[in-house]
Amino acid sequence: MKFERITLENFRQYFGRQRLEFARDKQRKVTVIHGVNGTGKTSLFLALNWCLYGSEYVNNVGELISKEAISRINISDFVDMSVELSFLHEGERYIVKRMRRGMKMIDGGVQPDPLDDFTMIRMHGDGQSEPVKNPIGTINAILPANVRTYFLFDGEKIDDFAKPESAKQVKEAVYLVFKLETLERAHRHLEISAADFRKELKNTSSGELRNLIERDEKARAALEKNEKRREELTNVIEQIGRKIADIEQRLRDIQNVRVLQQQRDFTERNLKQQRTDLDNVTNEVRELAISAYFTVPKAVIGRSIAILDAKREKGEIPSNIRRQFIEDLIVRMECICGRSFEDGGVQHRRLLGLIETTLPDSLGDDVLEISATLRMFEERATRHRANISQLMQRRTELMGLIADLDAELDDLGRQLKGSPLEEVSSLEKHRQGFIADIGSFYVEIGRLNKSIDELTKDIAQLDKDIIKAKKNEQKEKLLSTKLYLTQEAADAIKREYQAYADDMRARIEAKTKEIFKRLIWKESYFQDVRVDQDFNLGVIDQYGRPARPELSAGERQVLSLSFITAMSRISEEEAPLVMDTPFGRLSSQHRANITEQLPLLSDQLVLLVTDEELRDQERANLTPYIGNEYRLVFDTRTNYTKITEA
Amino acid sequence: MINERLSQLFTKYDPVIQTLISEVLTLEQAYISMERPHVKEQIDQIISRLAVKEQEHIDKSEEGNRRLI
Amino acid sequence: MADDRDTVAIDETAHEIYKQLTEGSNVLAVPFRTMKDVFMWAVCLGVQQGKKKSLTSKKLTVFRWAQFDQQTDIPLLKAVAIADSGDISILLKRNDILSVAEEYANAGIYDLRDGVFGGYGQPLWNLVSLIG
Numbered sequence: 001m002k003f004e005r006i007t008l009e010n011f012r013q014y015f016g017r018q019r020l021e022f023a024r025d026k027q028r029k030v031t032v033i034h035g036v037n038g039t040g041k042t043s044l045f046l047a048l049n050w051c052l053y054g055s056e057y058v059n060n061v062g063e064l065i066s067k068e069a070i071s072r073i074n075i076s077d078f079v080d081m082s083v084e085l086s087f088l089h090e091g092e093r094y095i096v097k098r099m100r101r102g103m104k105m106i107d108g109g110v111q112p113d114p115l116d117d118f119t120m121i122r123m124h125g126d127g128q129s130e131p132v133k134n135p136i137g138t139i140n141a142i143l144p145a146n147v148r149t150y151f152l153f154d155g156e157k158i159d160d161f162a163k164p165e166s167a168k169q170v171k172e173a174v175y176l177v178f179k180l181e182t183l184e185r186a187h188r189h190l191e192i193s194a195a196d197f198r199k200e201l202k203n204t205s206s207g208e209l210r211n212l213i214e215r216d217e218k219a220r221a222a223l224e225k226n227e228k229r230r231e232e233l234t235n236v237i238e239q240i241g242r243k244i245a246d247i248e249q250r251l252r253d254i255q256n257v258r259v260l261q262q263q264r265d266f267t268e269r270n271l272k273q274q275r276t277d278l279d280n281v282t283n284e285v286r287e288l289a290i291s292a293y294f295t296v297p298k299a300v301i302g303r304s305i306a307i308l309d310a311k312r313e314k315g316e317i318p319s320n321i322r323r324q325f326i327e328d329l330i331v332r333m334e335c336i337c338g339r340s341f342e343d344g345g346v347q348h349r350r351l352l353g354l355i356e357t358t359l360p361d362s363l364g365d366d367v368l369e370i371s372a373t374l375r376m377f378e379e380r381a382t383r384h385r386a387n388i389s390q391l392m393q394r395r396t397e398l399m400g401l402i403a404d405l406d407a408e409l410d411d412l413g414r415q416l417k418g419s420p421l422e423e424v425s426s427l428e429k430h431r432q433g434f435i436a437d438i439g440s441f442y443v444e445i446g447r448l449n450k451s452i453d454e455l456t457k458d459i460a461q462l463d464k465d466i467i468k469a470k471k472n473e474q475k476e477k478l479l480s481t482k483l484y485l486t487q488e489a490a491d492a493i494k495r496e497y498q499a500y501a502d503d504m505r506a507r508i509e510a511k512t513k514e515i516f517k518r519l520i521w522k523e524s525y526f527q528d529v530r531v532d533q534d535f536n537l538g539v540i541d542q543y544g545r546p547a548r549p550e551l552s553a554g555e556r557q558v559l560s561l562s563f564i565t566a567m568s569r570i571s572e573e574e575a576p577l578v579m580d581t582p583f584g585r586l587s588s589q590h591r592a593n594i595t596e597q598l599p600l601l602s603d604q605l606v607l608l609v610t611d612e613e614l615r616d617q618e619r620a621n622l623t624p625y626i627g628n629e630y631r632l633v634f635d636t637r638t639n640y641t642k643i644t645e646a
Numbered sequence: 647m648i649n650e651r652l653s654q655l656f657t658k659y660d661p662v663i664q665t666l667i668s669e670v671l672t673l674e675q676a677y678i679s680m681e682r683p684h685v686k687e688q689i690d691q692i693i694s695r696l697a698v699k700e701q702e703h704i705d706k707s708e709e710g711n712r713r714l715i
Numbered sequence: 716m717a718d719d720r721d722t723v724a725i726d727e728t729a730h731e732i733y734k735q736l737t738e739g740s741n742v743l744a745v746p747f748r749t750m751k752d753v754f755m756w757a758v759c760l761g762v763q764q765g766k767k768k769s770l771t772s773k774k775l776t777v778f779r780w781a782q783f784d785q786q787t788d789i790p791l792l793k794a795v796a797i798a799d800s801g802d803i804s805i806l807l808k809r810n811d812i813l814s815v816a817e818e819y820a821n822a823g824i825y826d827l828r829d830g831v832f833g834g835y836g837q838p839l840w841n842l843v844s845l846i847g
Contacts, residue, residue, distance in 0.1 A: 137676070144678075176678070179652060185674045186667070189689055286742050286839055290752045294787050295847040296759040297795070304794035311803050366793075366806045373790040380787075381847070388846065453739065481704070482697040488659070489666045496655045503651075 001142050001575040002604050004086040004093070006051070010066035011083055012043040015640035020044075022576070022606060023627020024088075030605045030625040032614070032646075035632035040641040041608040044632070045580040049152055051083035051098045052139055054116060062112045065102045068640045070110050078103050079110070089142050093123040096135070143575050144176075151568055151575045153582070170563070171535035177571045178504040183497055190490035197483040201476070209469040216462040223455040230448045233441045240434045240441075247431045257416060257424050264412045271405040278398040285391045288384065295381040301374055308371045504570075505531050511566035512537070512559075518597045519558045519590070529559070537563055554587045561594065565601045576604035583613040595621040662700050666692065719809040721780050723754065726821050727773035732828045743837040750777040753827070755788055758816050760830070760845070761823025762795055767815075768822040780809070792816050 003022040008014040023031045035041040046064075055061050065081040073079060082099035099117040102110040120135035132138050143151065175181040251261040330348070333340050416428035513529035516539075528540040538546050539559065561582065568577060577598075583591045595618040599605055605625070614622070629646040652671065656664045669692045677683035725733065736753050739745030747753050754777070761767065783789050796805045796812040799819075805811050830845045831838045 182671055182674045186670045286746055289842045290747050292846045293756040293759040294791050297762040300762050300798045301794050304798040307797055370790050370793050374794055478697055478701050481701050482693050485666055485697055486693055488663050492656055492659050500655055
């Protein structure tokens, strides 16, 4: 950053518009501004700060507005107060202007507007300009607000850094400029986030997915096993069935019992038929049963019909003639009363008109329709119930028949088993044995079916759960990754922080020492400049002992100056050093040294000095570098300061 | 120099960690003049964004490994 | 009308009962085929008992208006709505008809469950005994 010029308008004692150019050559880089105390050196310094950073440190903005300017206007008129600064940075030119308007009050005082008017534009090499979108951010990127005190340097404060109690200030300075504070905050916040992630991760159930998949696998294995067994049993039943058929054929072949077997064949066929019929009846009953709900709410249907009738009787329903009715009449060319009418005649046209205009209200239609339908429910219900009744009777019949046939079969079986013929008895015993086996197998099949149904349901649910768990696992994985990244980052910062902090501390120490040695004349007396772990700034004498208590005021100031200059060099925020009465309290020897070295320590230097500060030797030291020189002249007649070229 | 030095501080770490640190530092720096800035949400957003990318990366390479087996 | 509801809702807590009444292959044990029929039974039982129960915020959609039978279900639902509100203009408000039905069903479903699964005997015959 290099200052180009500053224009003040009605700023404090600077009445009207006044401009000042800053020297910015490689060689001629020093601008000297002379002013007796009270003429406006500090105001100029303040103008720079205010322009760039606003009124943060200004108590009363109204005080900034030139009293002279106020005095010259009428009550309720306005004064514009502004500071415009143009500077170069990284090849581009910026112009920043901050303006505040004030209105003159009855008492002669000024009422400033509540807000500044703040603009920043960027100018390109070809003369084009554009407004800067985020001026505050941009300025802070060029010369951060918290660092400016090391560049826009108030000479009155020169003592501060070297005082014993200044360790905190030094530490703050180092922390801010070298971003140690940034690192610490980043570390702290990352640790907090990591802790949160860790807690969240604990709460999510892990291993759930694995568990579900295991259960799913088990269920599927069981299902397969059951299905296999069922198939097995079905096959076995089939086999046994064939064996039974064989036996029955054998029995048919045997003369004595042929008739019995044939009877049995016939009865079994019959039984099968009855059973089929029973199944059909059951299914029919089921269909009727599930649709029989409309038979239940008789009272409500009745009440509903009553309400509809009542409304209609009261005439609350539009008694519209239904369209269909009218259309029918037109087709028949017949009036309601029964007489026919002529095509195109009065009655015809009236009927046509009725269609057009008195289209039935949908409500009316609905009411008629629903009334009619509901009235039929009673009959439908009766029929429905009758049908079911009939079917249930049939069921009872069939069950009776089946029972009878079963009994018959049982009897036939006993007859065969008890046959005197050895072969017959044995065959029948086997047969009955087989039938009993089949019976058991069917029972087992029934159990298997139930189990298969349940397992199928379970598997369906597990599959759903697995999908959900997979989603959660994804979430869990992501959370893990977040935790990992956050913790790694926090640890990395922690690990590198100390080395970095030490490095910075060492650099600051070395640079301060380097500059201090150039500025101080009692070189041989002092050995070293130290910035210790607690960031105390100190000087060691040749005995290795801290020398600071023995530093004179001037020496302390030089140490401070060295520190500040070192900071600005190391941070390499390339920015001008602006110093407001830096030499006021230094001895002439020190001043000589400093004026010799300062130009070498900065790319651009602006010095606001009183005449006493710059005597011959100092002047001589600076002259090769002075590019512009001004004098602030306070005119007691007009009560304002004028910037004049010296 | 400081920004350079800071970024060099972490070159031996995973690129994604470097990115995370760099973005968080930039964020903190923007709010450095506030005493207690509320940056947690923004930090979490940064972490989430980078974690999603990193997760995709991990998933892809896991998929690749599975195919190899 | 454009904002007529298309879906019929049941309370989440009743969903299990609906499933029990419809999921299964054995006709004697699981008599119902569709959720709509279960619903209609639940409405009619609720209406018969004169009991209504409002739905909680946790609702499920199990079937759509289009599944109602034009000859039986819709007139029945309309009758229920008319008797409940005493106001025939409710015929034009499908959403209100549905709301009333859903509340009756939400009470009647428990009667249906008790009637079909409670007691001895196969659920199908229990259902038959509920017929009016």
